[in-house]
Amino acid sequence: MSGKAILYDATKCTACRACQVACKNWNELEAEKTVNWGSYENPKDLSTDTWLKIEFREVGSNGDLRWLFTRKACMHCTDAACVKVCPTGALFYRPDGLVSLDKGKCSGCGYCVEFCPFEIPRIDTAIGQVFGRAAKCTACTTPGLNRLDNGYAPACVKTCPTGALEYDDRYKLVSAAKAKVEELKAIGYGNANLYGEDLVGGTHVLYILDDTPEVYGLIPDPKVPATATAWQDVIKPLGYAAVGVVGLGLLLNIMVARARIISKEEK
């Protein structure tokens, strides 16, 4: 598959969270007030001001404890449910396969929030937030803040000090990642895998994991919700057909009735 991608190697990530900071810095997102909730992980969830965060997990493994880190941000799906349900074209595919968001077109309907299989987009729903806008990672392609089209890597990749994040052609990253997975398997990580290669049409954010997706808190088998397909590909076309048939029928009916009733009056 062509296009660009971001590769996240969980085995190289030290959870320094420089990517989190760089993302906010470049995309002009406000800092959030955080609280100590018993983990270094903060803020607790993505928000309209936090498009990327690193999750911390403590996992028991053969009587030992592993401290695992996972990147949480838009996966840039090839079959993106958010693009499918977005009514205004605010969410769209770029030619390089990344899923961007033009806030200027967002109506704030929030369908992307409900239909995303990875539960990534966020929207302000507080009372008074009448004009809330959807927000998510655009891979640094936000209009006016576009790094990619100016020849730069996304801010998170650029800042990553350990090489856990890479940005390149997708096919190159896939083959490099597959080689890395084989290496991991060879040194005893039997569950090592490349996450995202074939999911939802192939994501443009790929993860090298040394254990199953579930262990890393990832959804093992994300899918475009059946409701999205039923709605966009069945119900909507049926709606157009219904209005078309009924409209034509009514037009015909009124024309015939007028002709017949007026001719009767003339007799």
Added chain:
Amino acid sequence: MQDVERFRKRAIFQHWWIVACSLLLGLTGLFLFLSWVSPAAWWGWSRLVHRIAAVGFVGIPVIYFLLNPKSTWEWLKEAFTWNTDDLGWLQAAPSYYFGGPEEDMPPQDRSNTGQKLWMLVAIVTGVVFVITGFIMWFFKGSAAPGVLQAMVLIHDIAFIAGGTMLLVHIALAAFHPRMSEAMRSMTTGKATVDYVKSHHGKWYERVTAEK
């Protein structure tokens, strides 16, 4: 020619109020339905209009019910009361509405079967709109994604069903030659005795017998 009162002023006001709200709701909803008019929804101003109109759509019927519980109840009863004359009407209606003979139509009550059918559609889709819309407005972000997905779908199905039937209602009431006094009844509240006798015979007899 002598006139008969078909609708009270307050009922007429409510009718046109709901028309205005429905058109606003339908139009702003359509912005999210048809991709080529979707630029009208950019920035979300149409969502604000949709919500204001929704308050009006719910508010006036509620106020009407509180002020006129008896007539509201009778109206609801009317919509849900069906008998063999309705069956006869459904059989004879296609020919009648294409200009066929009037004699085949069974005598009709205050609302004919078609009008009752529309009342049912309006009541059912209205209730569905309000429930699903309420959840989408106030439980965005707190309800489970699957629930909100279902609400969007059901809201859309109600839009297609209700919107299509609204087209039928508008076409018949405003443009059909057989419904020549429908518009007059819903604006002035009055229709001629001849019209009422031929279109709502059962109702005319009941009303004149009561007097």
